[in-house]
Amino acid sequence: MKLIVVSPHRGDAAFGLGLTIGIWLQQGHAVEVVNCFTRSEFAPYSDVQSLHANDRMSFATAVRKREDESWRKQYGAAKLQLMDLNLKDAPARLHCAREEVFGRAPDTSEKVVSKIRRAIALGKADALLLPMGLSAHVDHVSARDAALLELRDGMRLAFYEELPFALQATSAQTEAMVNELQRVLGVQLRETFVSGSTPLTAEAAEQRRRKIALCYDSQIDEAGTAEIAAFGGTRGGREHFWGNAAWSNLHE
Numbered sequence: 001m002k003l004i005v006v007s008p009h010r011g012d013a014a015f016g017l018g019l020t021i022g023i024w025l026q027q028g029h030a031v032e033v034v035n036c037f038t039r040s041e042f043a044p045y046s047d048v049q050s051l052h053a054n055d056r057m058s059f060a061t062a063v064r065k066r067e068d069e070s071w072r073k074q075y076g077a078a079k080l081q082l083m084d085l086n087l088k089d090a091p092a093r094l095h096c097a098r099e100e101v102f103g104r105a106p107d108t109s110e111k112v113v114s115k116i117r118r119a120i121a122l123g124k125a126d127a128l129l130l131p132m133g134l135s136a137h138v139d140h141v142s143a144r145d146a147a148l149l150e151l152r153d154g155m156r157l158a159f160y161e162e163l164p165f166a167l168q169a170t171s172a173q174t175e176a177m178v179n180e181l182q183r184v185l186g187v188q189l190r191e192t193f194v195s196g197s198t199p200l201t202a203e204a205a206e207q208r209r210r211k212i213a214l215c216y217d218s219q220i221d222e223a224g225t226a227e228i229a230a231f232g233g234t235r236g237g238r239e240h241f242w243g244n245a246a247w248s249n250l251h252e
């Protein structure tokens with residue numbers, strides 16, 4: 001099976017589905033992460049602010065690319081594929097402040113929509129994993145909605161919770177988001193877990209998630225890393241997502 005995980009920014013797929021991606025690769029599936037808005041000045045725990053304004057984007061973009069590469073290497077020979085779309089992130093693209101990226105209408109500009117659609121179409125995936133849009137971050141809802149335009153009949157479709165936003169969301173908020181997606185898309189979505197042949201203990205899952213999150217240390221500090229690593233502790237460390245009916249005959 002070929003799976004595409006849409007990651008609005010570098011790190012979104014890793015934080016939300018890092019363990020699950022590892023299981024799929026071990027099972028012999030092909031996994032491609034489509035990184036959408038990869039050009040960014042956002043790297044608050046790097047030296048970016050000490051640079052001249054003109055140099056910040058190329059610096060932060062390169063730092064974040066290296067972080068993604070170090071994450072990819074954790075899967076070793078299983079070869080996770082990364083596809084970068086080189087779109088600017090919301091503050092650079094929409095000229096808004098960093099706190100103004102939430103709650104805006106999806107970006108339906110030709111450049112954004114066509115690049116994302118093309119990547120999905122070329123990827124020829126059997127399964128599509130999309131960010132839920134939990135934070136209402138404009139880059140997340142734009143990536144989700146553009147990717148949905150390439151949904152084909154019979155395709156496995158699922159939505160994952162984005163971190164760190166999911167840390168603040170209540171289960172009622174997540175449920176409301178799932179309900180909204182079901183309503184808009186006219187599909188039933190079910191909470192889904194993927195377990196490997198030797199399921200990890202909660203402690204081992206947390207350790208592995210910590211190792212993944214540590215790749216992105218220009219993005220998150222020590223406390224943020226610990227929170228992301230521990231997310232899922234109440235589910236025995238398991239990551240989850242919400243999948244359509246086509247998922248249910250696959251993993252259980």
Ligand SMILES: [Zn+2]
Pocket residue numbers: 008009012137140
């Ligand atoms: Zn993001």
